[in-house]
Amino acid sequence: MEDRIEISLSTCKKLKPEPDRLGFGKAFTDHMFIMDYAPETGWHRPRIIPYQPIQLDPAAKVFHYGQTVFEGMKAYRTREDRILLFRPGKHFQRLNRSNERLCIPPVREELALEALKQLLLIDRDWIPAEEGTSLYIRPFIIATEPLLGVAPSNHYQFIIILSQVGAYYAEGIRPVKIMVEADYVRAVNGGVGSAKTAGNYAAGLKAQETASGLGYAQVLWLDGVQRRNIEEVGSMNVFFKLNGKLVTPYLSGSILDGTIRDSILHLLKHWEIPVEERIVTIDELVVAFRHGGFEEAFGTGTAAVISPIGELYWQGERLLIGKGDTGELTRRLYDTLTGIQYGRLADPFGWTVEVAE
């Protein structure tokens, strides 16, 4: 594997969007990272090039058989103008676990991190400074071999693109309403639910569309077998505080091992607040609600970090959580995690990685 990253800079700079109109995942930076895989050479020709279209044969396997994985993380600009990443190593490890499940050859994690750092330094002007904003990082791998047989591809591209992200909570952290999905299933044990791969998201679109139409922000998935066990939200893991006790679904094999989920488990341990990782059923939530013990609920993921849940909709019933406000522990976790990410708080866990020349 050749590790020197070739760099060719863009000759013109794109206009950056207004800081209050960043949105999510639509304004991409001036450059991208790309690296190829072939059986004879392995991963080779790592390079940073101007952001540009990809050219693929229409028979490329990614279009037909969905052999692809991705990651999602962020770069944060601190008040002192330092650039921080949050647990990039964990993200690239997960990329390789996804690769393993999808029969894609692993990438060297150190090289991926080095590539990301160089790309961020080149496009560092794109990392916004306003409160709550950041630069979203999307590493992904696609199968490029033009061959219609259903078998792992012999050729791949590993790509990193960057996109500005506006403040998730422009008007302050605010609870969302979530619909518990009774008909559609996202993933099942033995499937690819624990991998970050395209097909999982395609499978979720229909339910998401229905939920949106009914005024719900996202769906909460149940497991595909019992149809009772809580799994996760669209792109978040979930935690519940029931009768004073914190619980979260254990890593059953059909949900994603979230970086924020894991960080929260560490934080809670550090704070000596007990949390149970176990099966959590929808029935348990309903019972807690009926007895007035459904105190807090929140989703966790890179995009929102913590997203308080104010209401769950389940088979005609609205389960109001707490008083519909952001819970106390929810807020404390949010403040601490974002504090660490933006370098405002000490980082006793060594989670942040500085990007510097």
Added chain:
Amino acid sequence: MEDRIEISLSTCKKLKPEPDRLGFGKAFTDHMFIMDYAPETGWHRPRIIPYQPIQLDPAAKVFHYGQTVFEGMKAYRTREDRILLFRPGKHFQRLNRSNERLCIPPVREELALEALKQLLLIDRDWIPAEEGTSLYIRPFIIATEPLLGVAPSNHYQFIIILSQVGAYYAEGIRPVKIMVEADYVRAVNGGVGSAKTAGNYAAGLKAQETASGLGYAQVLWLDGVQRRNIEEVGSMNVFFKLNGKLVTPYLSGSILDGTIRDSILHLLKHWEIPVEERIVTIDELVVAFRHGGFEEAFGTGTAAVISPIGELYWQGERLLIGKGDTGELTRRLYDTLTGIQYGRLADPFGWTVEVAE
């Protein structure tokens, strides 16, 4: 929707592969069909252009969220040099059912068929004439909008590519060995298993790789809930003849509604041979085998039409089917279906559609 198909012909012709080296899905013809979708215009600009790479923004949704569907059918050259399609209407109907599940706007089926016919006429020299060969047809739709939010795309491309296919049974129809999959799951009820979408095939790669390593041609999937019910093979539906009775898994919602499966059900009815569409468990197959009643088994799909199964491997046990040879009914179905497809036999069902100026 604008229906006039714009045509721009290739100025050079590719070399065609030797007829005995066609393989599957690797030699593509000189032209392709393409049509775009935008919210304002719907599907528009249907056109036939020289076969060429697709250019996509690296943020195109198909790469990240797998919003894509496809079909697979064939064009056959008869001895009289006529060109026949087999039930193309059924394939385009299924494309639209897949579209519906994946939140992709439907295509007009008549336009899709007209486009396919025109493309075939332009590339008709590519349709091979040798016994058992054909031209494989791959219509597919990809989400092209460059936006990382997890929601249905606003932009799509519908593409048809064509590829020569060698004789599946160059040395005569021959039974394959299949491994029943105990660990991995392809699809579950409430998921996307009944749609022809990329993620289903990505999810199957790992099991397929393991099975190949053990000398098995394909895996036979069990359902994701009970893990006992037979679903289908990689890209085939399955039929079994047990103690003189024909059975096939019913359309449970997690398997594909195969065109060949459906055609066989019609043929059997025509022949007044009873067949049961119902739950078939692996245990039932084991019991039939132990009592000497596992008489025939075959997979059905566009690629092989009928693929006799000579052996199933399940938890350490080899279930030999019949005497390991192609069963009598299996062969009769194969001969009849391929006879109709190649225009050698009468087509009482109106399945074949001729492509002519």
